[in-house]
Amino acid sequence: MALAGSAARRYAEALLEIATESGSVNVYRDALDRLRAAIGPDAIRALRDRHVPIERRRNALDAAATDEPKAVRAVLVMLLERDRIAIMPEIARAFGDLVDRREGIVHAKISTPVELEPAQRDDVVQRLERTSGKRIRATFAVDPALLGGARIQLGDRLIDTSVRAQLETMQRQLAS
Amino acid sequence: MATTSSEITDIIRAQIERFEGRAEPVDVGTVVEVGDGIARIQGLAGCMASELLDFGHDTFGLAFNLEEDTVSAIILGEYGAIKEGAEVRTTGRVIEVPVGDELVGRVIDPLGRPLDGKGAIARKATRRVDVVAPGVITRQNVDTPVQTGIKSIDAMFPIGRGQRELIIGDRQTGKTAVAIDTIVNQKGQDLVCIYVAIGQKESSVAKIVATLEEHGAMDHTIVVIAGASDPATLQYLAPFAGCAMGEHFRDSGRDALVVYDDLTKHAWAYRQVSLLVRRPPGREAYPGDVFYLHSRLLERAARMNEDHGGGSLTALPIIETQANDISAYIPTNVISITDGQLFMEPDLFNAGFRPAINPGLSVSRVGGDAQRRAMSRVVRGMKLQLQQYRELAAFTQFGAADLDKATLGLLRRGERISEILKQPQYEPVRLDHQVAILFAANRGYMDDVPKERCAEFERDLRRFMDTQFRELGERIRTKADWNDEVENGLKRLLDEFKKAHGHAEPATAAAVGPRASAASAGSEQVR
Numbered sequence: 104m105a106l107a108g109s110a111a112r113r114y115a116e117a118l119l120e121i122a123t124e125s126g127s128v129n130v131y132r133d134a135l136d137r138l139r140a141a142i143g144p145d146a147i148r149a150l151r152d153r154h155v156p157i158e159r160r161r162n163a164l165d166a167a168a169t170d171e172p173k174a175v176r177a178v179l180v181m182l183l184e185r186d187r188i189a190i191m192p193e194i195a196r197a198f199g200d201l202v203d204r205r206e207g208i209v210h211a212k213i214s215t216p217v218e219l220e221p222a223q224r225d226d227v228v229q230r231l232e233r234t235s236g237k238r239i240r241a242t243f244a245v246d247p248a249l250l251g252g253a254r255i256q257l258g259d260r261l262i263d264t265s266v267r268a269q270l271e272t273m274q275r276q277l278a279s
Numbered sequence: 280m281a282t283t284s285s286e287i288t289d290i291i292r293a294q295i296e297r298f299e300g301r302a303e304p305v306d307v308g309t310v311v312e313v314g315d316g317i318a319r320i321q322g323l324a325g326c327m328a329s330e331l332l333d334f335g336h337d338t339f340g341l342a343f344n345l346e347e348d349t350v351s352a353i354i355l356g357e358y359g360a361i362k363e364g365a366e367v368r369t370t371g372r373v374i375e376v377p378v379g380d381e382l383v384g385r386v387i388d389p390l391g392r393p394l395d396g397k398g399a400i401a402r403k404a405t406r407r408v409d410v411v412a413p414g415v416i417t418r419q420n421v422d423t424p425v426q427t428g429i430k431s432i433d434a435m436f437p438i439g440r441g442q443r444e445l446i447i448g449d450r451q452t453g454k455t456a457v458a459i460d461t462i463v464n465q466k467g468q469d470l471v472c473i474y475v476a477i478g479q480k481e482s483s484v485a486k487i488v489a490t491l492e493e494h495g496a497m498d499h500t501i502v503v504i505a506g507a508s509d510p511a512t513l514q515y516l517a518p519f520a521g522c523a524m525g526e527h528f529r530d531s532g533r534d535a536l537v538v539y540d541d542l543t544k545h546a547w548a549y550r551q552v553s554l555l556v557r558r559p560p561g562r563e564a565y566p567g568d569v570f571y572l573h574s575r576l577l578e579r580a581a582r583m584n585e586d587h588g589g590g591s592l593t594a595l596p597i598i599e600t601q602a603n604d605i606s607a608y609i610p611t612n613v614i615s616i617t618d619g620q621l622f623m624e625p626d627l628f629n630a631g632f633r634p635a636i637n638p639g640l641s642v643s644r645v646g647g648d649a650q651r652r653a654m655s656r657v658v659r660g661m662k663l664q665l666q667q668y669r670e671l672a673a674f675t676q677f678g679a680a681d682l683d684k685a686t687l688g689l690l691r692r693g694e695r696i697s698e699i700l701k702q703p704q705y706e707p708v709r710l711d712h713q714v715a716i717l718f719a720a721n722r723g724y725m726d727d728v729p730k731e732r733c734a735e736f737e738r739d740l741r742r743f744m745d746t747q748f749r750e751l752g753e754r755i756r757t758k759a760d761w762n763d764e765v766e767n768g769l770k771r772l773l774d775e776f777k778k779a780h781g782h783a784e785p786a787t788a789a790a791v792g793p794r795a796s797a798a799s800a801g802s803e804q805v806r
Binding site for chain 2: 109256258259260261262263264268269272273276277
């Protein structure tokens with residue numbers, strides 16, 4: 104999956120380096136994910152409200168993130184002072200993407216016209232892992248419009264073996 | 280009907296049986312932003328530069344900018360159906376246009392879709408729109424002329440097959456007219472013409488097409504239109520598409536001529552597209568590679584050597600200047616790329632010298648190599664005479680009371696030469712006629728003809744030649760060389776013509792007789 108905006112990625116890269124040095128990448132990841140869930144659009148609007156003195160906003164943010172690692176809290180304060188707190192969710196996403204990429208994990212979205220049995224799901228994931236040589240984190244979806252077959256999106260690659268896609272190809276070939 | 284419905288069924292059945300539902304993995308991305316013919320796409324990690332992208336609904340785009348997280352694509356055609364969040368796929372192909380003889384006589388858009396309502400065009404072959412120009416090894420010297428049928432060009436600024444000759448000038452100075460006349464003159468010959476209209480009013484293009492049709496010139500012409508109302512992306516593509524169509528003829532050993540009308544608007548379109556995809560602006564806000572844009576286009580005009588088919592592609596780019604400023608950015612760029620330019624001047628145009636080619640600023644760097652021997656011998660020294668005349672004429676404008684005989688003679692000669700270089704639109708002149716009339720003017724046979732009767736003299740001479748001296752005309756047209764036989768033939772033609780027709784003004788006929796000048800001109804140098 105493509106990464107988010109480049110500013111967010113710079114912060115995420117810096118955080119990842121710090122996290123790697125202290126060997127606590129997963130702690131950081133969980134912390135960032137928690138913060139992403141906590142800091143919604145309303146919270147961001149409140150944190151960017153210039154009518155409220157910066158100290159009060161900083162204290163509020165500190166209180167909310169008191170359990171998180173020091174570096175994450177430092178980033179939060181930095182973002183607040185630079186009025187870039189709005190990219191916080193993107194930093195969390197970029198961090199997750201960077202970690203996944205480093206560990207060779209790829210997201211796969213597998214759509215089928217009917218619900219797959221758990222055994223079938225495992226089979227699909229295993230096959231994908233074997234052909235792509237990467238670890239797969241899969242999400243499954245049901246789309247009856249596919250008619251048959253499966254549509255697998257592996258990162259940016261799309262392998263569409265659904266009956267619908269084949270019919271569309273045939274239509275194009277017959278029309279030309 | 281030739282094909283019955285059962286036959287159609289059979290064809291479809293065969294196609295279905297041959298169908299293989301193979302799923303090639305493709306790259307996908309999502310549209311995050313769309314507008315002004317540009318789409319910004321997230322994803323597409325494996326996208327190639329200039330790759331064709333499929334937006335669905337038969338809409339395609341061209342990957343233009345590959346950035347860190349996104350790809351900026353220019354959309355070819357309508358982009359109304361593309362929404363934010365839509366899926367985009369790579370195709371693994373680079374943009375191509377249909378090429379071949381099926382296109383000749385048609386009016387099409389830059390993607391090869393017909394615009395003339397004459398039905399679908401069979402796609403027999405396609406070519407890539409943007410390719411690298413042929414290298415040195417495959418090329419040959421330019422040595423065969425493109426007969427434009429315009430006396431002043433064929434005489435003073437010969438254009439060779441494979442040459443790139445710029446037509447430059449202000450608006451309304453007859454730039455397009457020169458190109459159209461050249462196309463009209465190719466009627467019944469072997470040169471395929473491609474007229475690419477970039478950013479022009481559709482009404483002007485319709486008029487040009489109608490003119491070409493009227494003169495029977497559409498039979499050897501392809502018209503590619505990206506009009507003023509078409510998106511800038513299509514205007515940007517149009518000359519490359521036209522060039523690809525010309526290259527097909529060049530590489531199959533035939534000769535083609537492509538007119539880009541005009542590259543100023545093409546540079547504008549490219550500037551617009553570049554700024555929209557946020558490429559950094561440079562001088563006059565054009566992107567830094569606007570020179571490369573035109574040089575790589577014009578470099579594809581070439582004369583191939585025998586080992587590579589011996590075909591050629593001649594380019595006639597047109598540039599519109601503002602207030603005669605040929606030192607602006609785009610004009611200087613294109614002047615330095617091309618092998619010469621025809622500079623069209625409004626002052627000359629308004630003074631009635633049409634085509635209004637300025638002989639001082641115009642040049643053809645391929646020159647005499649691409650001129651027929653007869654023509655180059657006949658017009659030797661003419662450009663110089665004409666320039667001297669222009670200088671003198673300006674000098675003597677306010678009273679020419681006491682001028683010596685030589686000066687008067689020069690003025691008289693120059694006046695006649697300027698007069699016969701005037702030429703009405705859509706009336707191309709055949710090579711043998713050109714040679715005869717230029718011979719007459721340059722060797723002084725017309726010195727006793729009043730200025731007002733020069734056109735009449737020319738008309739009568741052409742008619743006389745066609746009736747009485749048929750073989751001479753044939754000889755000049757078909758054989759490339761020049762010898763005493765031809766020269767004497769021309770002299771005899773003019774002597775007899777002057778005996779038969781009285782164009783001379785009685786008073787001066789004796790003073791500056793043709794014979795006297797002809798005798799002095801007999802030794803080639805005219806002065």
